[in-house]
Amino acid sequence: MxxxxxxxxxxxxxxxxxxxxxxxxxxxxxxxxxxxxxxxxxxxxxxxxxxxxxxxxxxxxxxxxxxxxxxxxxxxxxxxxxxxxxxxxxxxxxxxxxxxxxxxxxxxxxxxxxxxxxxxxxxxxxxxxxxxxxxxxxxxxxxxxxxxxxxxxxxxxxxxxxxxxxxxxxxxxxxxxxLYQPYNLYFLADDGQTVVPDPRWFPDRPGVSTSLVRALLNGPASYLEGSVETAFPEDTALEGASVPVQDGTATVSLDVPNNSAVDVASNREMYSQLTLTLLALGDVSQVDLLAGGGQMDLGAGDEATLSADSIEVPSRQIGLDGDQLVFQQGGQSSPDGDLADTLSGQDPSHPAMNIDTDGFAALVDGDSAMVTFTTTSTEPAERVTGEGLSAPSVDTQGWAWTGSDDGQVSAADLSQPEEDAVNVDAAWLNGREVSSLKISRDGTRALLVVTDGDSAQVLISGIERDDDGAPQSLNEPYLVDTGQGAGMKSQAVWISESQFVASALTDRSAVPRLYDVSGRYRDLPVVEDGVSNLAGGNGESEIFVESDGRLRMLTGESWSPQSDSVTSTAFAG
Known part of the structure; x- marks a missing residue:
């Protein structure tokens, strides 16, 4: 294989x-x-x-x-x-x-x-x-x-x-x-350059290094299968009973089937996955990788070629001032060039853009349709229709996503405006309302808020794509949070590969919550006038809410006003 x-x-x-x-x-x-x-x-x-x-x-x-x-x-x-x-x-x-x-x-x-x-x-x-x-x-x-x-x-x-x-x-x-501590294992996105965190919970005790490596070798959690990759060949196993840690060095000795001493690229990828996973332990500062009893050849130079640093998005947001598309940054807004009047008269909401800020999507006609357009093809093309569509999300591969009140998830290729959107298979969503859907910046996972009757759930699901990157299906999800609600819509947005913010959308007081992917959370300051929209950029310093018609930014323990006219803002993604 x-x-x-x-x-x-x-x-x-x-x-x-x-x-x-x-x-x-x-x-x-x-x-x-x-x-x-x-x-x-x-x-x-x-x-x-x-x-x-x-x-x-x-x-x-x-x-x-x-x-x-x-x-x-x-x-x-x-x-x-x-x-x-x-x-x-x-x-x-x-x-x-x-x-x-x-x-x-x-x-x-x-x-x-x-x-x-x-x-x-x-x-x-x-x-x-x-x-x-x-x-x-x-x-x-x-x-x-x-x-x-x-x-x-x-x-x-x-x-x-x-x-x-x-x-x-x-x-x-x-x-x-x-008694237990969450740790991230790291797997690879399809590009082989981006790593994806896979949270695991283990007893907080000596020997957790062994548990982490064994779990890493066993592959990703089921909700990520087919969505991420691993550099470890099938049937790779630990040689010996443990991963010892001495003087800050974790020694990992592997039995790698058909290991090639000259395949330095694969060796470095395996080393990167191990290093990123083990360096989170307080007693590990470096990793020594062995195979067949000898040092694994990692070539010259920097041994760990991959980084767990977050993919950054532009600091400016796309939003609306009336029907006009605008960019918002630093408390100031400006019309979006030739695209400013693209959605005029169409009752637009929730514009979204890609990371290059040259491909866009938005809802029109009272959230009953999603349109897409680009800087070179400015005429909006209707791509998806449905009831109560969720705010679009544009992934790193150029697909605009939305979900509907009946659980249908759709994605449209921005580069092919004449083609029909694809229906993404997610049978587990049938009959459930998709309140929010945002694709991770590594393109491997969908963050969803789903309501079913009076309950609301925050879910993460792995995305399976074909060889051309077209979305095919959403895996059975990982349940991050669940509870009893009043049936109101909620929203969740990524602020990094491993963190996101979620809140109910309500005109009553609200408490947005900051999560990591393991499910741990911290309540953010209360928003007294409620929340009608969330936007998340690069980390905790770029969290915004729309409240009572005002755009506000999280600054310490308060929400500072940024604009009285710009609404429906979103960072790229």
Whole structure:
């Protein structure tokens, strides 16, 4: 198999148990904020401290089966010595085979623990908020999701011990940030030059370097399959049991099938993916890459050829002053040259542009049609019609995207105004309202806000394209945030490859929220008069809202007025 193909680049115990059986909301699983006070949710510390780590204790004599299970669940928060305390609650046979890292169930509320039909059986039920698999991929769950498991026990020397339990641990959501840390793996966009972050959650403990490399070798998360590539050939594996880190150097020894000593370009790409992934660890400052027991040939010069730096967009925005197209920058606006009157009389809204600022899209006729035009072909061409179309997004490959109230996603090639837009396959969206759709600047992912009845979800989906770059489908998505809402529209915009901003669109007070792709977030200052539009440029210094007819920019803890006349602004993308 070609390694560059899309697939392959491709007492105490009892009280502790009761305390740990209660959890709060997981960060990133709350509703899209509409109102309320500013509330900062800080990212978890790089290393959990003794003060934040839950206390765990082994079994006491005379525990009932339910108390043994409670103690085992509590001890599942103690990762020291490969969950040595938790294994004390297991029979000696099971203690040697139980795999705590196979799966993590993140739950809220209290764990329900009931005796089964037999004295030696216990049933555990939880309100599941997320699942983390052995590769660190988190799957957040729909509100109301539950997870149950049956636990069998036997008496050993007169004391109850667990003889059968599923692999994995249960973690209260309130403890997640103390026990786990999100890390980005890095894969490659189709151009082979841009890297794409793939967030994973792993226990914050020694040896996480090994978990990261194994996950990287196993390829991207399912929502990115076919959207990103990997330089590692299929069946590449670690030589040895770990990735040791000593004096700041992580030594990665690989078994690479059919490794070519002279394929320096592929070697450097593999090295880049590993380096970008591992340098996020506080104890790693460099990576030593071996294959077949020897140094992998990386050629001369800078060994890491790829960078995780964000793709920057122009600092000026496209917007509307009445029906006139204008550029907005530095608190000033100017007509968009020969294109200023292109949409006059067509009831335009939500103009968008490409990164070269020479290709454009906009909604017209009350959001019922999307038109496209360029600096060389200024006559607007109607490309998509539908009900309640979302604000267009123009990707780096020259395609203008929009979604509709019935879940149809469409994309039009700006360079081919006479051609019909393509319908992008996304069966999972059928019948759901696409409130917002923005394509990442690397062209690999769609950021969507989707409403279904009274609920709203923030999703990221990988884009599959044909060999010419034409969009074909959106993968089953990664759920970043979900919650209960009032059915109002919401919007989300990228500010880098790994961060975005989202808010409800409402004339009441609103609290936009700044996310990273792992789902962690921080509430931004309240916008008292509501939000009717969001725009995001290069990082936190270029976040704008439209509120009560005014364009405002985030400056520290306030929103500074920028214009009283320019509306519907958007940065390139």
């Amino acid at each position: 070609n390694p560059r193909s899309p697939r392959n680049r491709t007492g105490l115990a009892r009280t502790t148990a009761v305390a740990l059986a209660t959890g709060l909301m997981i960060s990133g699983c709350a509703s899209i904020p509409r109102s309320g006070p500013v509330h900062q949710v800080e990212p978890p510390a790089a290393t959990a401290t003794e003060e934040t780590m839950p206390a765990v204790a082994g079994p006491e004599d005379g525990m009932s089966p339910e108390e043994v299970v409670q103690g085992f669940l509590a001890a599942g928060q103690g990762q020291d010595d490969d969950y040595a305390v938790a294994r004390q609650y297991l029979t000696s046979e099971l203690a040697g085979t139980w795999r705590p890292y196979a799966r993590t169930v993140v739950f809220s509320g209290a764990a329900g623990i009931q005796q089964g039909l037999e004295e030696d059986q216990v049933r555990v039920s939880v309100d599941a908020r997320a699942m983390i698999d052995s590769n660190g991929t988190m799957q957040r769950q729909e509100a109301g999701s539950s997870e149950g498991m049956d636990v069998d026990l036997v008496q050993v020397d007169g004391q109850w011990r667990i003889s059968e339990v599923p692999d994995g641990v249960l973690v209260p959501a309130s403890n997640l940030d103390d």
